[in-house]
Amino acid sequence: MLDTIFESWLETQERDAKALNKSSDVVEIQTVDAQRFLCRFRCKGLLRTRSGEIEETGEFFVGIAFADDYLRHFDPLQTISLLSPQGVFHPNVSPNGSGICPGHMHPGTSLADLVSQIHSILTYQHMNLNDSWNLDAAAWARNQLHRFPVDRRPLKRRKLNLHIEEVVSP
Numbered sequence: 001m002l003d004t005i006f007e008s009w010l011e012t013q014e015r016d017a018k019a020l021n022k023s024s025d026v027v028e029i030q031t032v033d034a035q036r037f038l039c040r041f042r043c044k045g046l047l048r049t050r051s052g053e054i055e056e057t058g059e060f061f062v063g064i065a066f067a068d069d070y071l072r073h074f075d076p077l078q079t080i081s082l083l084s085p086q087g088v089f090h091p092n093v094s095p096n097g098s099g100i101c102p103g104h105m106h107p108g109t110s111l112a113d114l115v116s117q118i119h120s121i122l123t124y125q126h127m128n129l130n131d132s133w134n135l136d137a138a139a140w141a142r143n144q145l146h147r148f149p150v151d152r153r154p155l156k157r158r159k160l161n162l163h164i165e166e167v168v169s170p
Contacts, residue, residue, distance in 0.1 A: 006071055010034050013066070013111040020112055023156045027115055037064045038083075039115055044151035045122040048089040054140065056150060057085055060122055062100070064114055074107045076100065080118065091132035091141055092121050101133050116155050123151040 017029040017037060028040045041060040048054055063081040070079070080100045082088055092101045102117040103126075120126035124141075127148070132138035141148070 006068070007034075009071060009108070010066065013037075016110060016112045020115065020156070025157060026119060026153055026155055029111070029115065032063075035066045035068075037111060038062075039064060039118070041119060041122055043119065043123050043153065046089045046124070046150060047085060047087040048137075049087065054089055060085065060088065062118055064111060071108045074105050074109060076102055076105070080114065088122070089134070089137050089140075090121055090124065091127045091129055091134050091138035093134055093137070095134045095136065099133070103128065119155045123153075124148040125152075 014031050014034075017031060020027065021029055026041060026043050028042075030038045030040075032038055039062045041062065042058060043060070044056050044058055045060060046054055047057045061083040063083055065079060065081070067073070067075075067078055077099050080102065082093060082098055082100050086097055088097050092103070093099070094101075100118055100121060102114060102121065105114070105117070117126070124147075127138075127141060129138045129142055
């Protein structure tokens, strides 16, 4: 049974997911149940094909699951699952392609912050070449810095502050 603090926190995550859906052209978040979310990222990222070539792709599915003790303990392998496609190639993605290391995160990191960090990893807007899960991808990326980021679009649409003045003719 979930405690009331965690239940309240989860309700906030669901509200934030809905708000992010409205403000983003890049991610769509579906609530699976109170503790699990499915994120569809429509952004450019890289894959290593079976033949070893590095190619761009444009869609990723990531599962985020908050364990009962998530407010006290953060385990990226338990929390974040890279579901598809296979072969995602990034220094912060496990060599088998199933896990994403979002960097140093704390227990209770919000869904929105996790989604933002995952987006920045998938698009190569962020990468840690000195502390990598995938050493092969890190070595490759060091020689390809001119290619990054592969997708520059922000997670959220930028708000336009338009100021329109009425011009009156004499």
